[in-house]
Amino acid sequence: MEMFLRLEEAWDVTLRRTDACPVETVPLFDAYGRVLAAAVQAKAPFPPFDRSALDGYAVRAADIQGASPDAPVELQVLEEVPAGTVPERVVGAGQAAKIMTGAPIPVGADAIVRKEAAELLGNPAGRNSESADGEGAEGLCQHAIVRILMDVPAGEAISVQGEDAPQGAMLLEAGTRIGAAETALLATNGEAMVPVYRRPRVGILVSGSEVRPLSGELLPGQIRDSNGPMLAALVRDLGGEPVLYGQVGDELEEIAARVKQMAAECDLVLTTGGVSVGDYDVMRDAYVQAGGEVVFWKVTMRPGTPVTFAEIAGTPVFGLSGNPAAAYVNFVMLVVPVLRKLAGLSQVLPRPVKAVLDSAGSAKVIGLDRFLRAELVSLDGQLVARAGKGQKAAILTSLVGIQGLVRIPAREEAPNGSLVDVYLLQEGALSR
Numbered sequence: 001m002e003m004f005l006r007l008e009e010a011w012d013v014t015l016r017r018t019d020a021c022p023v024e025t026v027p028l029f030d031a032y033g034r035v036l037a038a039a040v041q042a043k044a045p046f047p048p049f050d051r052s053a054l055d056g057y058a059v060r061a062a063d064i065q066g067a068s069p070d071a072p073v074e075l076q077v078l079e080e081v082p083a084g085t086v087p088e089r090v091v092g093a094g095q096a097a098k099i100m101t102g103a104p105i106p107v108g109a110d111a112i113v114r115k116e117a118a119e120l121l122g123n124p125a126g127r128n129s130e131s132a133d134g135e136g137a138e139g140l141c142q143h144a145i146v147r148i149l150m151d152v153p154a155g156e157a158i159s160v161q162g163e164d165a166p167q168g169a170m171l172l173e174a175g176t177r178i179g180a181a182e183t184a185l186l187a188t189n190g191e192a193m194v195p196v197y198r199r200p201r202v203g204i205l206v207s208g209s210e211v212r213p214l215s216g217e218l219l220p221g222q223i224r225d226s227n228g229p230m231l232a233a234l235v236r237d238l239g240g241e242p243v244l245y246g247q248v249g250d251e252l253e254e255i256a257a258r259v260k261q262m263a264a265e266c267d268l269v270l271t272t273g274g275v276s277v278g279d280y281d282v283m284r285d286a287y288v289q290a291g292g293e294v295v296f297w298k299v300t301m302r303p304g305t306p307v308t309f310a311e312i313a314g315t316p317v318f319g320l321s322g323n324p325a326a327a328y329v330n331f332v333m334l335v336v337p338v339l340r341k342l343a344g345l346s347q348v349l350p351r352p353v354k355a356v357l358d359s360a361g362s363a364k365v366i367g368l369d370r371f372l373r374a375e376l377v378s379l380d381g382q383l384v385a386r387a388g389k390g391q392k393a394a395i396l397t398s399l400v401g402i403q404g405l406v407r408i409p410a411r412e413e414a415p416n417g418s419l420v421d422v423y424l425l426q427e428g429a430l431s432r
């Protein structure tokens with residue numbers, strides 16, 4: 001195995017070693033944001049019956065040809081059909097039924113005339129059509145007449161059975177993220193319990209003897225851990241479940257023991273630090289000590305060049321860079337696709353959008369793909385990626401407020417104004 005991989009090779013290798021999480025069945029309300037584990041087909045046609053799309057009158061279109069305010073057509077009103085009931089009468093020639101939106105179409109009727117284009121006559125107590133609102137069937141006088149003021153073609157304002165989805169239609173494919181629209185479809189289909197992939201459990205371990213937790217005094221030479229909290233937040237952004245395993249120094253045995261435990265307990269293991277060439281960069285050896293197979297330890301990307309991928313007891317493991325922005329870029333470009341596969345999504349690779357580059361820094365040509373933190377703005381209908389100056393791997397502040405990472409391919413020039421690929425940072429990306 002070549003140890004210095006291009007990003008595409010790294011995707012290929014990491015995804016081949018990743019399987020979706022196990023499936024569990026949850027109530028529909030808890031399925032929001034999860035990924036569907038089995039295809040769903042329409043159990044019945046939807047809508048289940050021909051229904052009215054308007055409040056008005058179910059008529060026979062042939063009866064009202066040429067109707068207008070000057071030449072109204074009068075029809076006998078047989079009954080009223082509220083939504084949730086079924087019509088009892090057959091609409092014959094010269095007849096109509098008062099009908100509400102969502103109510104089944106009576107046999108014999110083939111079009112709906114909206115209420116605003118009709119006048120109800122002969123109602124009890126001399127009520128006009130407006131005051132007839134909300135009346136029950138018994139409120140209609142036996143000899144009620146409706147005056148139709150408009151001509152409509154057959155089929156007008158009728159939603160036919162199965163027009164939304166015929167019986168057996170594929171409603172949702174396995175691997176689809178369940179959002180609001182999918183929830184509505186599942187509810188319509190009566191899916192009270194939904195098979196979904198378990199949320200990926202992501203173990204996070206931070207290494208480095210200079211790195212301290214949030215509380216307590218900082219001694220000279222020490223800094224606070226920002227990678228642990230950042231990665232936990234990224235995992236949560238995506239809909240995964242972060243599990244914090246705290247911090248370790250640079251001792252191989254201790255790291256190996258911790259990582260082994262994490263691999264046994266989690267679907268994915270993330271560590272930060274110790275992946276470069278320093279005297280204390282022991283992560284690779286620790287993975288091996290933990291019984292793992294190290295697959296690669298460098299990717300042609302900057303920041304985030306030294307990034308290790310291993311498999312320990314069947315669990316994928318990423319050794320991310322300690323530099324915060326390098327760890328961030330490693331996460332977005334390498335960890336997210338693996339998380340998406342674990343989550344059960346069918347589409348896992350990031351899909352960049354095109355934007356015009358507006359960079360404050362120099363566009364040096366290097367032998368690695370460069371990733372610039374960028375804000376995305378729309379100018380004159382064109383997406384522009386604005387990359388500030390703070391692009392060093394150790395710079396944390398320039399991660400705030402960005403919407404994407406511009407990719408400048410190795411050995412390519414990217415002058416301002418050129419079209420570049422931008423990988424969007426999406427919350428819920430495990431899901432979308």
Ligand SMILES: Nc1nc2c(c(=O)[nH]1)N[C@H]1C(S)=C(S)[C@@H](COP(=O)(O)OP(=O)(O)OC[C@H]3O[C@@H](n4cnc5c(N)ncnc54)[C@H](O)[C@@H]3O)O[C@H]1N2
Nearest residue numbers: 206208211224225226227273274275276281321322323326
């Ligand atoms: N001689 C070389 N030195 C370095 C090389 C190289 O090729 N040759 N590569 C550089 C690059 S590029 C990177 S990226 C870093 C990667 O370093 P490590 O992943 O081994 O990380 P550390 O050395 O442990 O830390 C780097 C940096 O980040 C700070 N850090 C570490 N952990 C945290 C944390 N949890 N929260 C906040 N900040 C953290 C740490 O203090 C260091 O400043 O190596 C270069 N060196």
Ligand code: MOO
Nearest residue numbers: 303304305326393
């Ligand atoms: O990759 Mo180091 O990759 O520049 O921060």
